[in-house]
Amino acid sequence: MNRKRFVKSNLCPELTDIPPLGLDSTTLARAFRHYYTNHLGRDKSCNLLHYAYEALALVVRDRLMERWKKTRYAYDDSDCKRAYYLSLEFLMGRSLGNSILNLGLDDEVAEAMNRICLDYEELADTEQDAGLGNGGLGRLAACFLDSCATLQLPVMGYGIRYEYGMFRQRIQDGFQIEEPDHWLGAENRWEIERPEYTQRIKFGGRSEFYADHDGTMRCRWVDSRDVLAFPYDVPIPGYRNGTVNTLRLWKARATADFDLGEFNAGDYPGSVAAKNEAEKITMVLYPNDASENGKDLRLRQQYFLASASLQDILERWQTINEGDLSDFAEKNCFQLNDTHPSCAVAELMRLLLDEHKFGWDEAWQVVSNTMAYTNHTLLPEALEKWPVRLFEQLLPRLLDIIYEINARFLKEVAARWPGDMERQRRMSIIEEGPEPMVRMAYLAIVGSFSVNGVAELHSKLLQEGLFRDFYEMWPEKFNNKTNGVTQRRWLSWCNKGLGSLISDSIGEEWVTDLGQLRQLKNLVDDQAFQKRWQEVKFDNKQRLATLVEAECGVLFNPDAMFDVQVKRIHEYKRQLLNILHVIHLYDRIKRGEAENWTARCVLIGGKAAPGYAMAKLIVKLINNVARVVNNDPEVGDKLKVAFLPNYRVSAMEVIAPGTDLSEQISTAGKEASGTGNMKFMMNGALTIGTLDGANIEIREEVGEENFFLFGLTAAEVAETRRHYDPHAIIEADENLSRVMHLLQSGHFCQFEAGIFDPIIGAIQNPFDPWLVAADFADYVKMHEIAAVAYRDKKNWTRMSILNTAGSGKFSTDRTMLEYNRDIWGLQKVPAHPVGEAKTDPARALNGTRDHE
Template sequence: MNTLEPGHLRGQGGVAEDDVRTACEPEALKRAFLDHLLYTQGKTLEIASHNDIYLAVAYTVRDRLLRRWSHTSSRHKRHGTRTVAYLSAEFLIGPSLGNNLLNLDITDALRETLARLGIDLDELVRREVEPGLGNGGLGRLAACFMDSLATGEIPAIGYGIYYEYGIFFQTVVDGWQVENTDKWLRFGNPWAIHHPEWGVEVKLGGYTEHYTDDVGRFRVRWVPEKTVWGTPFDTPVAGYKVSTVNTLRLWRAEATEEFDFSVFNRGDYLGAVNKKVTSENLTKVLYPNDESHQGKELRLEQQYFFVACALRDMLRILEHRGLPVTEFPRAFAVQLNDTHPAIGVAELMRLLIDEYLVPWEQAWEATRATFAYTNHTLLPEALERWPLELFKSVLPRHLEIIYEINRRFLNEARIRFFGDESRVFRLSLIDESGERYVRMAHLACVGSHAINGVAELHSTLIKEQLLPDFYAMWPEKFDSVTNGVTPRRWVVLSNPGLAALATEALGDEHWIRDWPRIAGLEKHADDAAFIERWQRVKHTNKRSLAALIRDETGVVVNPDSLFDVLVKRIHEYKRQHLAVLHIVTRYHRLKTQRATDMVPRTFIFGGKAAPGYVRAKLMIKLITAVADVVNSDPEVRDLLKVVFLPNFSVSKGQCIYPAAELSEQISLAGKEASGTGNMKFAMNGALTIGTMDGANIEICQEVGAENFFAFGMSADEAQRLLRSGYYPRDLYRDDAELRAAIDLIRGGFFSRGDAGLFEPLTNDLLNEDRYMLLADYASYVECQDRVDAAYRDARQWSRMAVLNCARSGRFSSDRSIAEYARRMWHTSALPDTGHGG
């Protein structure tokens, strides 16, 4: 279901007039653009700024989206199909202009129109400011899923937060990450439509009162300490060459009373706007640093805020459709994207039992039929827990509801596991092992009818290691849906050279909506002419990335070198420092003249460290410190370059993935849930060097082990080594190359003689090595030598690259969404069989 009411955007002239106004022929586009430039921006072409022109173009495109949006809304209401409500703290949607032009199929028409006016459409697309609405894989997955839901014509609404500043804009100063304010809204956002009339009041803090109402029913009243007002910003999400346009609905916090006139008149000018300031803090920035109590409180309030707004909004839609509240699970399938929105289980129960007076048993049945939960982590410490006192101070009524859910659930568990109180203790929604916590993953498991992992290995480990007691209780709830990414964004938009080559080789563009058809490229893998064209496309992409690197960092890299890329969130389990150990080893070989016929390489890193994650920031410093030394050494710079590209984003990803030749996916096996960057690389023909972790396993199975550089321990082998006793210092003592690499780092060679700078990293590797870098080091370095050998045969390397692309058909988000729809959401496509634009 979409949420613009039928006819909301139509004039008295009806559909025919609407069609004329939003026609897509060049003349109609020209008229619309010039109208928006004058009547929306108040400028003529002669005096318009770049941003004026961009906004006028964006509004011209948005008009065409809104027509389809209105028709989609009418169709969804008319048919009453179950709507997917995708709840996510992040939606890393990337720049919108190019994507919307592609999906509306008007890129060429608009390019021609603007060219006649002396405007370069490609320059507008390149310079578009990217929304700061996500951090990494979780948010980008949500964006890919929204694209695939619309392309598959499945009714859907994405719910999240309209962050004013996003996470942060990363710069690197003297090798250290510096977080700057990401002012992505500074020049406006033409794609979002504000709907204050659909605002929602959200309560926070306070206490509860228990009483009996006039007819003798037990009731609970929540008396809040404060209330904030949430208003939605709607962004239309178009499917590829279909009439369906779904909704991304993001919520901004506002004060219920923005200006206190009486306080102002008393001379307290700051106090007069205090409520406005404190309320708006709620949606200022993505993921506030939660090292402090205040940071934890704000993060919990953020999560509750958008979930409360979303569920209230769904109830509003239900009422608009004339359906009783008991029909909620038939109207909506709500997907929890990780534990951030898990509070939705308690919130829906609160709404049903407190405000709609639905009996507990009926409310609980409806709640469990509504929610499904996707787990995205195998790190126990990443499963959200909230200190009980903090939770009670922010959400007192929800804690009471969670206690009651837990009481009933544990009674059920005691019967199911008779006499096993230790298991009951582990299952509890309240962690009682020390300081008491609310376990959000447990709440999501108990309150959902389906639980899934995001790769085959991940889903197995969830059942065996992460949530084994829940699996023993409800094995039927557990499922696996491997992640996917949209080929529209990550091939067609990012790699137009490859897209054109694929269309020519396959004979049509059907592969864009049906990515498995890309398998047709396999028959061209031994065609010399095709391989030559493939290589030209790759080299063009590498030159583009080399230019970006020069502009951003000042480092000049050789496009003829092997582009070895590791771009993802900076985290110890992702093991960027293992890649650094390999770089230092190569450098040591070159300096000691033990390297023979080394292939020239450019190592490219990118990614952000969480502001409070000191060790991850030190890893960035290590990368940049090694880069400073290596890049300035005239003896090696023709064979070895190291680059850290700051502020990795969707826009930069669109330049990086097509240019990459080697994709680094080197997490310790058993730690990465899935990965999606690995899929983007493979789709663009990069070969993977990786552990058998997450979706790497499935990529290796699909592309063939001979076209994949596998190294390191399996998850089982890593666990066995830990159980038998893991002593990393022994590996350091016995491996001369490893010892030489670590000694260069710990001795201060890369830190201007400061031997203590990287001591926290090296001490950890030698004494604990939690993510077992040293155990995988020798295998990794040997595998990298195999990469060198393979790259020397350019024709064979390109053949392997073509096969990686051709055999990546499984990794489209279209396939992921089809599996969710069939197995968990029990909903289906609702295509436009009539007029749809």
């Protein structure tokens, strides 16, 4: 493609001196009518809300564009240090409402839409969730970007523009059915194509060594099968500060659309084969890597992201600095969001060595002073390892570099611990064995100057367990950055009733300084405030009940306790423990033990990975139990159970405000942090949970009397595993014995004999790593305490207020300030005011380049 650069003389004043767009309701309404009729071609006969949503999105996007440009100019003018957040997931949710909130246009847009007889919140609800993430990792990345823009930190996100999200989950006969999530079926109004920044990505081929003009041995990657990385930019607005940062998403394209020769010869499938093969890279979020093809595709995705992003950053730097890379390390930092982008360590070495002719030591100095690694898991199987043979096939030049990094690293290990061959084996980036593997997490640690966990316990367990050898070698690298969530989306936007009540009571500063919520402690015994708090919660529960009825066909009574667990389905998160407790409650009701009963509505939601058979079977069990419970007239409204299909960001925006009791019940020592726990707490839900992840810090902030703690600690879990006997535990616990009897008798699978035998076997397995039976009795006991507490409405409301008041620590604003203080070292850079052009627009336009 041929993109001609603009030159300064081409830019007339009419193009550069554009007056700022109006923000009043009259101007917004006029702009809406323009887009609806002239741009989208609709008229009064069209009654589809989708087009009204698109018109409003374009109006709002115009206002973002002004601030986006001014932000870029401010960063360029300041010559500031920048950070780049590399993540395979960005679970952005919907953009319209969040953009309106952050631009401060809520009232103006509402008034403008009222003039046209439209409800802007209804329009916002028609937007499709962006399918760019799987769960907490991607949502955390989205919260991070929001906070960086609000704090006016020059941080740019890099990700992949998946055409299909992970999958759309449907429930059929209790089973999870995966359907394509074609979230890009309609045009995405929140992205801008940037073809001038297209990058070429290499796969396959071989390494060829040669001597350059002065006799230095160099290497080049030849005979590769290339694809193009085509960029789309998404605006990330800060909260009412004029800053709009950028998320750049890459789409894979073939170097040519099709082979005309093959087409003319009649080989129609062959003529487009290269195109299809290339575009497959960014087709689906996180392919199932249980198969060899899945592993191949996932590694391609990871390298595609790393290579495209690093090439883009280096090219931008060279354009601005006229090819000089001498102080690149001083002005740039890369944050690797989990192990997925760790190819970046070797890829930056490749670019510096092969493309920019650095020496090894010079290149390593740049890499090891710019890379920073965040670990998000305590599960060893999640620390990705790729077969060496797969690297040889796909990324031969990177494998050369990884071998060299490892050889030099092991030399350091040997110098530190002479003769300790076992330690060298443990720490090697290459895991030897029948199938040699590349340990990607180790590559990230060796190549980074900072390694952080995401909760105090998680970071401690990394240092004492998974990464102990590395911590002993480089203790100065390791640090903790407890996660958070953005209060703009997770309180101000999604819980407007509570947000207004808080602002009326303590002012609006909490929206950018969540610590201000501690002032709510002064109102905890104020009866009028309590009454308003209860009214807001009841309204939110009615909204959630409406969602559950619409999507699950189950009627929830807002007067009942709403007991909720929504998160990815995984054995360590222990949805199984939750449903065992539901069976216990059902059994009590059937036995006539319903005196002084607390009515309870249990909501569970989340997706199981397509290849995770046990997780999918747990989904089936939840739905089978729900069918039995909900259709038993003896149970009635005492207990309702629903599984919410296709759990997503927009659903959580309804769920978190309407929840009374939040289930955070992972096996201690397994959850890195959790962020759902923070969203629930912020919205006034109480937590029942283990001492795991950020639960520990939540309990510290809110007070142990306002947290329902149960279960073994991480240390006790390790000790229990040494002599774990679930059969003895079951036999000694009458409640658990009765639950197991109902499972084993087939009560919940009367026409599907034996279907839940794998679950029964897992609970009874003495090697069950999740210790479900061990924690059951304590879990039941704490639920009984919570049920009694719920019946005391005044005290429950008091505890609810204290949970919100104690949530100030768990804002990503605090998290980002800590990342910046300890890792990035960026300066705050305010955007230029709209209407003030301090930078010549030709500067940015001249930074583009031609592509053939």
